[in-house]
Amino acid sequence: MEWRDHGILLSTRKHGETSAIIEVFTPSHGRHLGVVKAGTSRKLAPILQPGAQLDVTWRARLQDHIGTFTVEPLRSRSAIAISNRLALAGLNAVVAILRLVLPEREVMSEFYIVTEQLLDLLDRQDIWSLAYLKWEMRLLETLGYGLDLQSCAVTNKTNDLRYISPKSGRAVSAQGAGQWVDRLLPLPSVMLGNGDANKLDIINALRVTGFFIENHLCKDLGLESPPAARGRLLDLFEKS
Numbered sequence: 001m002e003w004r005d006h007g008i009l010l011s012t013r014k015h016g017e018t019s020a021i022i023e024v025f026t027p028s029h030g031r032h033l034g035v036v037k038a039g040t041s042r043k044l045a046p047i048l049q050p051g052a053q054l055d056v057t058w059r060a061r062l063q064d065h066i067g068t069f070t071v072e073p074l075r076s077r078s079a080i081a082i083s084n085r086l087a088l089a090g091l092n093a094v095v096a097i098l099r100l101v102l103p104e105r106e107v108m109s110e111f112y113i114v115t116e117q118l119l120d121l122l123d124r125q126d127i128w129s130l131a132y133l134k135w136e137m138r139l140l141e142t143l144g145y146g147l148d149l150q151s152c153a154v155t156n157k158t159n160d161l162r163y164i165s166p167k168s169g170r171a172v173s174a175q176g177a178g179q180w181v182d183r184l185l186p187l188p189s190v191m192l193g194n195g196d197a198n199k200l201d202i203i204n205a206l207r208v209t210g211f212f213i214e215n216h217l218c219k220d221l222g223l224e225s226p227p228a229a230r231g232r233l234l235d236l237f238e239k240s
Contacts (some may be wrong), residue, residue, distance in 0.1 A: 001058075001059065001060045001061070001062065001063050001065075001067070002057065002058065002059045003028075003029060003057070003058055004055070004056070004057045004058075005026040005027065005028050005029050005056055005058075006026065006027070006053065006054065006055050006056065006074060007024040007025050007026035007027070007029075007032075007050065007054060007056060007068065007112075008024065008025045008052070008053060008054075008095070008112075008115065008116060008119065009022060009023070009024055009048060009049065009050055009051065009052040009053075009054055009055075009095075009099075010022075010025055010028075010050060010095045010098055010099050010118050011023040011038055011050060011095065011099055012039065012050075013041075013046045014040055015035055015039070015098065018039070018040050018041060018083070019035050019036060019037050019038065019040070020035070020036045020037050020039025020040050020041065020044075020045075020048060021033060021034070021035055021036075021039075021066070021137060022034060022035075022036050022042055022048060022069060022071070023099060024054060024056055024069070024103065025098055025115065026056070026107065026110060026112065027033070027107075027109045027112040028107060029058070029105060029107065030103070030104065030105045030106045030107050031064065031098065031099075031102040031103070031104050031105065031106070031209065032104070032105055032110060033066055033104070034039065034056075034058050034060075034066060034067045034068055034069035035066060035067070035068045035069065036068070036069050036070075036071060037068060038049065044071070044240075047071065047073045047076075048071070049076065049077075049078045050078075050091065050092070050095045051077040051078065051081065051091045051094075051095060051119060052073060052074075052076050052078070053073075053074040053075045053077070053116075054071045054072065054073060054074060054084045054129070055071065055072040055073075056070070056071050056072075056076055057069065057070045057071075058071050059189040063181045070136045077119060077122060079125045080122045081122060084122075084123075084125065085236060086124065086125055086128070086233075086236050086237075086240060087122040087125070087128075087234040088159065089229070090122060090128060090132060090233055091119065091122060091132070091230050092229040092233070093132075093227070093229040093232070093233040094115065094118065094132075094135070094229065096121065096227035096228075096229040097139070097213075097226065097227060097230060098115070099227075099231075100218075100221075100223065100226070100227055101139070101213075101217060101221060101223075102142065108142055110142075111138060111139070111142040114135060114138050115135065116171050117131075117137045118131050118132065128203050129199070129237055130190070130202055132206075132233075133190065133191075133202055133205050133206055133209065136166070136206065136209040136210075136213070137191070137209060139213075140209065140212055140213065140217065141171075143217060145169065145212055145213075145217050146169070147164065147169040147170075147171075147191070147209075147212065148168070148169060148170045148171065149161065149164070149170075149171045149187065149191060149192055150171070151171065152170075152172055152173035152175075153165055153168060153170035153171065153172055153176065153211070154162075154172060154173070154175075154176030154177075154178075155173055155175060155176045157173055157175075157176075158225045159173065160173045160175065160189055161173050161187055161192065162174045162184040162186070163177050163181065163184035163185060163186060163187050164184065164186070164187050164208060165184060165185075165187050166183070166184065166211065166215070169212060169216075171187055172184055172187075185208050185211060186204060186208070187208075188201045188204045188205040188208065189201060190205050191205050191208065195199055199240075202237070203234070203237055203238055206234055207234075208239065210226065210230070210234070213226050213230075214226055222224075228230075
């Protein structure tokens, strides 16, 4: 068995004396693991950093074997991340979430493209927080937990949408909320594509996506919570 692809390096861990097991998110083969021989060597270790863009070739005798990777660097994102705390926190959050929630070897080509585009914006701190919010919304959608914000779950009307149902993820209007208003989540205008996408709106929106990641996605996967790296990123957003 053999295939060639490119992808985003999610993690590296030592395997034996000199090898490493890497985890790569690829457009055509999903999240995939494999052994890199001499992966801890002086030549390869600097290349195998989280977020790196790699050209990979995977080989194995059988499809269900872990197999081996040969890798070639396409571009590194570590220099950008190291030079900026928010960029580093963002990179760490993205790769940690992908490792935690993506099913192994399931192809998600469109979501891969969105993820690569997000990481390529790490040096654009003026727009990165909004891009990250849109990425989390796309993550939920891709994994079957998408938020339906087109119309009110109660009245079916499309105007004056103010809340989100914590159970269904559907929008609720001010009229439709009624006596249940205290049990609903707020719907920041930025999630509807309205307003100026100011800092407070983005932070409030990330609290909403975080609720669904933790209480729906992670719960269904048997996980206690999202990775700590996401919490650290949100803390930096609030302080920046």
